[in-house]
Every structure is written in C-alpha cells, then in structure tokens.
Amino acid sequence: MSRVTWSRVSYAATMAGMDDDRSLPLRERKKLRNRRALADAALRLFAERGFDATTLEELAEEAEVSKSTFTRTFEAKEAAGIEAEAELWAAFLATVDAGVPKGPVLDGLHRALADAMAGLDGTWDARFLATRRLAVAEPALLRYVEHHRARVREQLAAGLAARLDLDAEDLRLHVLAELAMTAFSIAGRAWVRGGGAGGRASLLAGLADAIRAVPASLDLAAE
Amino acid sequence: MSRVTWSRVSYAATMAGMDDDRSLPLRERKKLRNRRALADAALRLFAERGFDATTLEELAEEAEVSKSTFTRTFEAKEAAGIEAEAELWAAFLATVDAGVPKGPVLDGLHRALADAMAGLDGTWDARFLATRRLAVAEPALLRYVEHHRARVREQLAAGLAARLDLDAEDLRLHVLAELAMTAFSIAGRAWVRGGGAGGRASLLAGLADAIRAVPASLDLAAE
DNA sequence: GGCGAGAATGACCCTCGGTGTCATTTGATG
DNA sequence: CATCAAATGACACCGAGGGTCATTCTCGCC
Numbered sequence: 001m002s003r004v005t006w007s008r009v010s011y012a013a014t015m016a017g018m019d020d021d022r023s024l025p026l027r028e029r030k031k032l033r034n035r036r037a038l039a040d041a042a043l044r045l046f047a048e049r050g051f052d053a054t055t056l057e058e059l060a061e062e063a064e065v066s067k068s069t070f071t072r073t074f075e076a077k078e079a080a081g082i083e084a085e086a087e088l089w090a091a092f093l094a095t096v097d098a099g100v101p102k103g104p105v106l107d108g109l110h111r112a113l114a115d116a117m118a119g120l121d122g123t124w125d126a127r128f129l130a131t132r133r134l135a136v137a138e139p140a141l142l143r144y145v146e147h148h149r150a151r152v153r154e155q156l157a158a159g160l161a162a163r164l165d166l167d168a169e170d171l172r173l174h175v176l177a178e179l180a181m182t183a184f185s186i187a188g189r190a191w192v193r194g195g196g197a198g199g200r201a202s203l204l205a206g207l208a209d210a211i212r213a214v215p216a217s218l219d220l221a222a223e
Numbered sequence: 224m225s226r227v228t229w230s231r232v233s234y235a236a237t238m239a240g241m242d243d244d245r246s247l248p249l250r251e252r253k254k255l256r257n258r259r260a261l262a263d264a265a266l267r268l269f270a271e272r273g274f275d276a277t278t279l280e281e282l283a284e285e286a287e288v289s290k291s292t293f294t295r296t297f298e299a300k301e302a303a304g305i306e307a308e309a310e311l312w313a314a315f316l317a318t319v320d321a322g323v324p325k326g327p328v329l330d331g332l333h334r335a336l337a338d339a340m341a342g343l344d345g346t347w348d349a350r351f352l353a354t355r356r357l358a359v360a361e362p363a364l365l366r367y368v369e370h371h372r373a374r375v376r377e378q379l380a381a382g383l384a385a386r387l388d389l390d391a392e393d394l395r396l397h398v399l400a401e402l403a404m405t406a407f408s409i410a411g412r413a414w415v416r417g418g419g420a421g422g423r424a425s426l427l428a429g430l431a432d433a434i435r436a437v438p439a440s441l442d443l444a445a446e
Numbered sequence: 447g448g449c450g451a452g453a454a455t456g457a458c459c460c461t462c463g464g465t466g467t468c469a470t471t472t473g474a475t476g
Numbered sequence: 477c478a479t480c481a482a483a484t485g486a487c488a489c490c491g492a493g494g495g496t497c498a499t500t501c502t503c504g505c506c
Binding site (some may be wrong): 032081082099101102103104107108143146147150164169171172173174175176178179182183185186189209210213214215216217218219220221222223 | 253301323324325326328329331366369370373386387392394395396397398399401402405406408409412413432435436437439440441442443444445446
C-alpha cells in the first residue's frame with residue numbers, strides 16, 4: 001500500500017535534471033541516465049540529419065543502449081525529441097496540483113506556469129529552444145507536441161475541477177485551460193523567433209503579454 | 224494560368240456530398256466516389272473491429288480499390304476515419320474566407336461556424352457522430368483530430384489576419400481562433416455524450432452556450 | 447469516331463517504427 | 477550470500493507508408 005512507484009519519481013527527477021541525485025536508488029539513476037542520453041541524442045541527431053533520416057537504431061546506438069530500451073523509455077520516436085517540452089508541462093501540472101492561488105483563475109494559472117518554469121534545471125532553456133526549433137522544421141514533431149499539449153490540457157481541466165470543487169465538465173474550466181496554454185504557446189513562438197534571447201526571463205515576459213491579450217481579444221471587432 | 228485545379232474542387236464537392244454531381248468531370252466523380260467509399264468503409268470497419276485491427280488492405284478491399292489508391296487519397300490511415308470532421312472545418316474556413324461579419328470577432332466566428340454547418344449535406348450528422356464516437360474509443364484517431372484542428376486553427380488565424388488587415392502574429396487573433404474552436408470542441412463533447420440527440424440543431428445550441436461561457440470564464444476566481 | 451497526352455490505378459517492392467518474446471544481466475532485499 | 481524482481485538486449489514479426497512501373501481510363505483535339 002505504501003509501496004513507492006519509482007518510475008513516477010524518476011520522471012519528476014528528470015525534470016529537475018537531477019539524474020545523478022544520490023538519494024535515488026541506483027537502478028532509477030541508471031534509467032534516468034538512459035532517458036537523458038536518448039533525449040540528448042535525439043536533439044542532436046534530429047537537428048543534424050533530420051527526423052525522418054534518423055532511425056531508432058541510430059538513436060539507440062548514439063545513446064549506447066539497445067533499440068528495445070528506446071521503445072520502453074519513450075512511447076514514440078517523437079517523444080524523445082520533445083523531452084524539454086514535456087518537462088515543462090509536467091512541472092506545471094504538479095504546481096497546479098499543489099494548489100491554485102486565490103483570485104482570478106487565469107492569473108493563478110499564469111503564476112503556476114511561471115513558478116513551474118522557475119524550478120526547471122539550468123540546461124532547460126537551451127534544450128527547450130532546440131526542441132522548438134526542431135518542431136518548426138519537422139511536422140511530425142509539431143504534431144506530437146500538439147498531441148502532448150492536448151493531453152496536458154485535459155489533465156489541467158480535470159485538476160482545476162478537483163481543486164476548485166467544480167464539475168469536471170464546467171465549460172469555463174476547459175476554456176481557461178485552453179487560454180493559459182495558448183498564451184504560452186503564442187509567447188513561445190515569438191521567443192523562438194527571437195532566438196531565445198533573454199532566456200526564460202524573456203519568455204516569461206512574453207507570457208505575461210499574451211495573458212494580457214486574452215481579455216483584449218474579446219473586444220476586438222470587425223470593421 | 225487559368226487552369227482549374229480539380230483536386231481542390233473535388234474536395235469541396237465531397238463536403239457537400241455531391242459526389243455524383245454531373246457538373247464535375249467524370250474523372251473527378253470517380254475520385255470522389257473512391258474517397259467516399261474509403262471513408263465509409265473506415266467508419267464501418269473501425270467501429271466493427273477497431274482501428275488497429277483494421278489493415279489498409281482490408282479497408283481498400285472493402286471499398287473495392289487498391290491499397291495504393293488509399294495511400295494516394297488520404298495522408299494517413301486516421302484521415303479516412305475523420306472525414307466528417309474534416310468536412311466541417313473545410314466549410315468553416317471557406318465561410319470565414321468569404322467574409323467576417325461586422326461586430327465582435329468571436330460572434331462573427333460563431334456565426335460562420337453555424338453557417339458552415341448549415342451547408343453540410345444531410346448525412347453529415349450521423350457521420351460526424353460516428354467519427355466522434357470512434358475518436359473517443361481510439362486514441363490514434365483522437366490524436367489525429369487534434370492535429371487536424373491545430374492546422375485549421377493556424378489557417379483561421381492567418382485568414383482572420385488577412386480579412387481584418389491585422390498583423391498575422393497579433394496575439395488576439397490566435398486567442399480568438401483558439402476560443403472559437405475550443406467552444407465547438409466542448410459543445411461537441413457534450414453532444415456526443417448525449418448520443419447526438421436533436422441533430423445538428425442541438426449541437427448548434429450547445430455551441431452558443433459554450434461561446435457564452437468564454438467571457439464568463441474570465442470572471443471565475445479561486446476561493 | 448479515333449488518337450495522343452496525361453492522369454489515375456493496381457501490383458509489387460522496400461524501409462522502418464513499434465510490439466512481443468525470451469534469455470541474460472543487474473540492482474534490491476533479508 | 478542467496479533469492480527475487482526489474483531492466484536490458486537480441487531477435488522475430490506486423491503493418492503503415494513511400495516508391496516504381498506497367499496498365500487502364502478520361503479528356504481535349506482532330
């Protein structure tokens with residue numbers, strides 16, 4: 001009953017980049033290292049020779065593991081290329097799950113996203129930028145990011161419903177989840193276009209702008 | 224220069240269900256019939272034996288065409304299963320492209336979506352319902368729908384920018400595109416849960432509710 | 447009505463992502 | 477140290493999707 005599921009812990013650990021945290025069991029640390037090695041290899045090889053031109057075998061060889069280990073670690077070839085993206089949203093969901101600040105929910109989500117980003121390890125900025133650049137160039141990766149975000153959106157809406165004690169199908173929750181993530185998405189696009197200048201601080205500033213654009217958009221009228 | 228690209232016409236024709244419209248060249252009518260036969264076969268077989276358990280060969284055989292024709296007609300196995308969904312969004316984009324009504328843009332998009340839906344052929348309701356039921360049961364199809372909608376969202380934002388003479392990167396446009404489609408998505412979910420009762424009229428009513436939830440969501444506060 | 451050009455189709459090949467199996471290795475535990 | 481569980485690697489397999497090429501059909505023109 002009180003059995004610890006290390007697999008879950010290990011993923012959270014990856015998020016913080018503590019893949020050699022001595023507090024983790026050795027077995028878990030090894031799994032994390034494999035995961036990180038594969039994700040790094042993916043970032044490198046996909047950028048170098050393209051997504052389609054990279055086979056799973058090459059990826060596995062670059063990370064010095066077997067193809068079997070790859071397929072057990074990632075649910076798809078694409079997933080290895082967007083680890084940084086996945087880390088962000090996992091941290092975000094965890095933050096929201098820990099509690100939504102009082103006040104307008106959209107502001108709370110904004111705050112949670114900023115907090116989550118603050119907790120990511122130092123290498124995240126560069127890895128995220130690389131991920132997003134790949135996504136722009138490779139349709140398959142872009143598609144996968146969309147898919148991943150849609151799942152996060154669902155979990156977010158469900159988490160909010162639990163937190164705020166509202167019906168899980170409350171339209172407002174779904175709209176809010178969509179809004180928060182769209183705001184980030186828009187900010188991210190601009191940030192990447194600017195080469196990621198200013199690091200995550202600048203990305204956060206863009207996010208704040210995008211959040212402000214939400215109420216403004218409702219006032220936009222044709223003609 | 225004035226050469227007609229029939230392929231585009233044929234897709235629009237499929238939308239209206241006029242796959243035996245005598246005004247179309249015979250060659251195009253045949254292509255449309257193949258397309259429709261494959262989409263229908265997909266709806267049938269995917270529901271019957273599951274998405275994964277259906278091979279392209281079986282699909283092709285059911286529609287009495289070759290596997291080659293399938294891969295030339297659809298960009299993925301999933302695409303055949305969500306034709307009804309695709310028809311809706313194609314009609315929507317076409318409507319928006321024809322002009323956005325004056326007044327608040329979100330209302331204009333709401334109107335455009337309603338108009339687009341009104342123009343779909345009579346078999347659409349049932350086919351759309353079947354499509355959505357499949358999407359709920361089959362993760363692969365759900366993922367594909369997300370991907371498809373994301374592409375529509377981009378085109379919508381771009382189309383709005385052109386129509387309203389705004390910058391293509393204007394945050395408000397992206398937010399609005401997201402909002403309109405999310406509203407439909409939420410309404411659709413409820414409609415499917417209710418077994419599609421009331422046909423498209425009832426779906427439209429749900430859409431109106433969802434659109435109204437947008438400003439309401441911004442007022443939602445924690446605690 | 448017949449003819450030539452071009453488009454669509456079908457039969458066939460191949461690559462590779464993803465799954466399942468099974469033996470082997472390695473970390474955890476008492 | 478012995479036992480057990482979990483992770484790994486080697487291997488075989490299926491099927492989606494892409495490419496090639498010969499064949500068939502539609503269209504525009506004579």
